[in-house]
Amino acid sequence: MSSPPIYQPGTFSLSRVASSASLPAYSPRHSAHNSTGSRPSTEHIFTLKNKKNKIWATLKVFSSAAIPANLPTFLEGDKIDGTLSVKIPPNEKISEVSILVRGEIITGSQQQDSLCFLNISVPLWSKISGAASPPLSGDYQWPFSIPIPKEVVLQDPGIPGGVRTYLLPQTFLERNARSSAHYHISAKITRSALVVLQNDDELKTMFIYVPALRPEPPSLLRQLAYTSNTPIPGPEIDPQGWHTCPAVVVRGSVFNNRAIEVQCVFSLSKPLSYTRGSAIPCSISYFCKDVQALNLLCTPTSTDVRLCREVKCSTLNPWHDRSLFRTGNNDVQESGRAVWWPAHSGHRAQDTRTFEGEIYLDKTLKPSSSISHFTLMYFVVVMPFQVTGFAAANTQPLIRQEVQIGTIFAKVVRDLAVTLLTTRKLRGTSCCLVTSIVASI
Numbered sequence: 001m002s003s004p005p006i007y008q009p010g011t012f013s014l015s016r017v018a019s020s021a022s023l024p025a026y027s028p029r030h031s032a033h034n035s036t037g038s039r040p041s042t043e044h045i046f047t048l049k050n051k052k053n054k055i056w057a058t059l060k061v062f063s064s065a066a067i068p069a070n071l072p073t074f075l076e077g078d079k080i081d082g083t084l085s086v087k088i089p090p091n092e093k094i095s096e097v098s099i100l101v102r103g104e105i106i107t108g109s110q111q112q113d114s115l116c117f118l119n120i121s122v123p124l125w126s127k128i129s130g131a132a133s134p135p136l137s138g139d140y141q142w143p144f145s146i147p148i149p150k151e152v153v154l155q156d157p158g159i160p161g162g163v164r165t166y167l168l169p170q171t172f173l174e175r176n177a178r179s180s181a182h183y184h185i186s187a188k189i190t191r192s193a194l195v196v197l198q199n200d201d202e203l204k205t206m207f208i209y210v211p212a213l214r215p216e217p218p219s220l221l222r223q224l225a226y227t228s229n230t231p232i233p234g235p236e237i238d239p240q241g242w243h244t245c246p247a248v249v250v251r252g253s254v255f256n257n258r259a260i261e262v263q264c265v266f267s268l269s270k271p272l273s274y275t276r277g278s279a280i281p282c283s284i285s286y287f288c289k290d291v292q293a294l295n296l297l298c299t300p301t302s303t304d305v306r307l308c309r310e311v312k313c314s315t316l317n318p319w320h321d322r323s324l325f326r327t328g329n330n331d332v333q334e335s336g337r338a339v340w341w342p343a344h345s346g347h348r349a350q351d352t353r354t355f356e357g358e359i360y361l362d363k364t365l366k367p368s369s370s371i372s373h374f375t376l377m378y379f380v381v382v383m384p385f386q387v388t389g390f391a392a393a394n395t396q397p398l399i400r401q402e403v404q405i406g407t408i409f410a411k412v413v414r415d416l417a418v419t420l421l422t423t424r425k426l427r428g429t430s431c432c433l434v435t436s437i438v439a440s441i
Contacts, residue, residue, distance in 0.1 A: 041081075044072050048187075048203045058085045059187045059203045072185070072205065076168075076212035080146040084124060084187045084203075088136045093192035097125040097136075099144050100186045103168065103209070105374045107179045107313045115372055117152055118168065118183070127192075148209065157314070157373045169369035170407075171208045172311075172376065177331055179313035181374060183207050213367050213406035215273035222269065222281075231344050234283050234356065235267045242267040242283065245401055250384060251393040254293045262297060263287040266305075266382050266399050273404035277363035280307070280380065280403065282338050285354040297385045298353040300340035304383040307336040307359050307403075309366075314373040335378065336360055361405065368404045378403050 041062040048057035061082040063072035074080060080101060088094060103118030124142040127135075149168070156164040172181040186204035217223065219241030221233045235242040244267040253259050269281040282305060286298040311331040340357035348354075359380070369376045382399035384392045 042066070042068055042070075042072075044068055044205070046203055046205050048201060056087045056089075057187065057189065057201065057203050059083075059205070060085075061185065061205070061207075063207065065208070070208075072207040073210065074148055074207060075210050076148070076150055078148060080148065080185060080207075081144070083141055083143045085139070085141045086136075086189065087139050090137050092135070092137070094125075094136045094189060095127045095192045096123060096188075096190040097142070098123045098188050098190070099146065100188055101146055101148070101183070102186075103181070103183045105179070105181050105313070105372065107373070115374075117154055117166070117371055118149070120146060122146055150211075152371075154372050166371040167211055167213075167369070168209060169371050169374065169376070170210055170367050171206075172366055172369075173206075177311060179311060179331075179374060181369075181371070183209050210407055211367060211369070212408055213404075214408040215275060215404070215406050215410045216271040217410045218269060218271070232269075232281055232356070234343060234354075241270055243270050243272055243401075245399050248382075248398045250297075250398065252385075253391050253393075254290070254296065255389050256391065258290075260288065260290050260293040262294070264382070264398060266401075268380060268401060268403065272401070273406055274361060275406045275409045276361045276365040276367065278409065279358040279360050280338075282340075282357040282359065282380075283343070283354070284340070284357070284382075285352060287352050289351055291350060293390075294351065294353060297387055297390055300342070300355055300357075302385055302387050303338070303340050303355060303357070304386065305338040305340075305357065305359070306334050306381050306383065307361070308379050308381050309333055309335045310375075310377050310379065312375045312377070335365060336362065365405055367407050378405050 042065045044061045044063060044065070045068070046059045046061070047055045048059075050056045059082065061072045061080065063074055063080075064078065065071065065073040072080075082099075084097070084099065086097070099122045101118065101120040101122075102116060105115040105117060107114070122144060124144065125136070125140075151165050151167050153163055153165050156162040169181045171183055172179075174180070184204055184206055186202050188203075189201045191201075218226075219238055221238040222241050224230075225232045233241070235244055244265065247263055247265045250262040250264055251259070263286065265285045265287075267283040274280050284303060284305070286294065288294040288298070309332070336359045338357040338359045340355040343354040343356045366376055368378060380399075380401045380403055381397045383397055384395055386392075
């Protein structure tokens, strides 16, 4: 059976249902009986009832959701496949039947505080103006397949008259958030303009959209460590694989009787982009001539490093007001904390403490996104010590480094691993180990 057609604006297809044997063929892209091994699609059914409480319109949508009770879920590159079935009573004046796909940013309770960034209309049937075509009456079914674009072009809120290309954001709906990004799919049945005192009927549901955001691969040494299940090499061994922030100095007093200074050097693994459901490798080193203060302050439990999420969205729509950045809704919340342990290094200087750690990324984290006046971003923040007997001179965060959160795991680069095998650039790594790693990629 052929798959349903992909409709473009200005086209439509009509199949009247005379009997069950004459129904138009429809096979979802990943049907439940799919023999290719891909994940079966989930069927979601939505209905519309008339005044007599009888179903007269049914919208079926197939998605990647785990169960039918969940909202339909679509990944980047998916198509919205489905069917619309209607039972039109005699003498009903219908002028158009269409499927609408819409994405919006909501920043407030007023209509002017919303921005439509995605608006797709696919006609399934339309009465031709001036033609003597028979009106719709009886049972009909229309299949549809609507591609979801990866990106959209919108006005750039920071440049008057300018435009910019944006990736579609993931659905963002949270109870306490003051802004949201959401998507709808709806079937709209429009009555003739001659019909009065009746509204158009719309069968509508929200859906979840997940972009495909894949970080770049980590350094070759870290790839080898992951594959061979060995400790991750730190910044001293693998400087190309780490981003080291500028050193900061923590000042304060110990036991109210002497001032101390602790130099802090913090590093995050490159690239500064990580997949939810994984972890962010971290490294931190402290230097202090006062060994007693070093032992008091610089421990795995007293090292406070957090992942924070910030949602920024202007209250005003750039289509309605040029003072876009005058006010805004900013929501900041903690999304994780680092766990630390002593670094696996041979030589330990008396005035130095080095720890390795990681921040676990929950698989439910919303990925980083930015579209028009809506931005969802993440920062890794190093906080000052909070230890009994120590009074910090400054309680503000010591370091704030932006990072990206993605949705797909990075690929291990086979070609680079083969290069290691042929050139033996990794001194101290056995040829047998590299051969086994290449074979497993």
